[in-house]
Amino acid sequence: MKSKHTAAWVGFTAAAAIAVSGCGTDGARTAAKAVDHADRIMAVLSRATDRTEQLGSAEVKVSTDLGTGTPIAMDGTYSWGDGLAFDAEMDTRAAQMQQLQDSPTTRVLFVDGAYYYDVDPQPAGPLQGKEWMKIDSSAIFGDKGSQAFSGSSSGGGNPADSMRALKYANDVDDLGKETVDGQRTTHYRAVVDKAHMGKFKEAYDGDNAMSAVTGGADSMTMDIWVGGNDLPVRLQQRIGAVKVTMDFQKFGATAPVKAPPAAQTGDLTDEIKKSREQSPEQQG
Template sequence: MGSSSVRAGRVGLAVLLLGTGAVACSKGASEESPKMTPAAAVAKAAKNVEDITSLSYRMTGKMPEEGRVKAEAKMRLKPDVAMSMKITALDKGADGTAEIRLVDKALFIGGGAAAAKEMDGKSWIKFDMAALGAAGESLGAAGQADKNPAQESTFLTGSKDVKEVGTETVDGVKTTHYKGTVSLDQFRDSLKSQSKVTREQREKSLEQYEKLGIDKFTMDMWIGADERTKQFRMRGAADKGPLDLTITFDDFNKPVNIAAPAAKDVADLAEMMKGAQAG
């Protein structure tokens, strides 16, 4: 079980980042109506999040305790939720790299050759999220693995000081840069006018940050003329250090196919626990 603790330690970092994926939609400044205020553009962006069925993105920045991180991920939201992410904690050395897959409500954490040496040739650990139940709390933010990462971008709708910074080019895409500050309480208040489904989805995205002790964010959004956010940044002070993440989006609503690792390479946590109890 010692090896499973090592792998589980990576789950909190990796799955937390799922919550940090973000996306929104709006028109670039050059195509906006003169009456379109920054707040209105951000509100429209939040509305269009509801139409996203899949996305892929890159992430860089700093996480509380973990330090510098980078990741690449893709996620399918409909008809069912599936996700794949490769993540590296740059300050953790050889133990800082892991791969995550969420398939059929099972979370797989892969540690490559290093993990295989510790687990009789098995390079992946399987966590059945439904079976874990309350025990899932021991995996940090593992419960966020099936949440839509697009929701974090909607936080800026609660800002009282959102403004347009200017136009900037990101990865060759011309964008309009918006910036503002928002507290979690302000964002929650802004949800009162939303539908029940939308409100519940966005309130779930608050949970991981509340657990980190973050109560306020400084946020930046770079929105392209295709009415989608090309890049997004969120900064906040957590109980155990600063959070500063930048998400750059590559694709939206394109087919995403994710398969579970080969059974021969997977160690099932439930079976490991049964074996330990029998022993």
């Protein structure tokens, strides 16, 4: 395993995190200015947020565009009742995983604050004879940022947190009725500034890969399409040049996500950290 190959892995791992990162609201206690139409919007979004949080999991399709013109597609299940976890398949070539996986898709798990990638066993190095590659989220966000992805549902890192953050948006607007995935929805848009991202500003700011991917953006634009059952049909986040679109296929009743056996796993966390420390981009 050569560290010169780790830059791409850092990028797509951060991209996977953006797809479900949301933004916690710890420390944000002042709501946006109240006007009649905004109050009506917030009532709708509040109901959708509560329902999403209560159901705790969903089957989701995610597209993450890092601004390179080749979005990374992920399709799987996400849960947030006991901290963020997901089990998904992503496009191998778009994620630049061809060196480690011959299959056109790669399975990726996130559980207990770490990413696990299903790879082909390698002839040498940390992945010699291993079926899974592990990267702890601290290698991507640093110790402070990674804390937002672990713990209980109140710790953040789930669609309900993303929606809850809309309460603290600078601007909220109703863009009207639209049909999404065959469902009639109402399209809402909001802009959330960095000051109201709560603990997740640790993940979006500072010396970490997320900051490099988002360009240190000062705000996040969120679009949400809410269906007639008061549940989100689509959630889209734009941070700098990055755009993540999450389509909800079905809520609730997903299988628990479990980490692979340790004996089948090669841990690249330290190598990723060392590679980023040596990278000229990180030093500049």
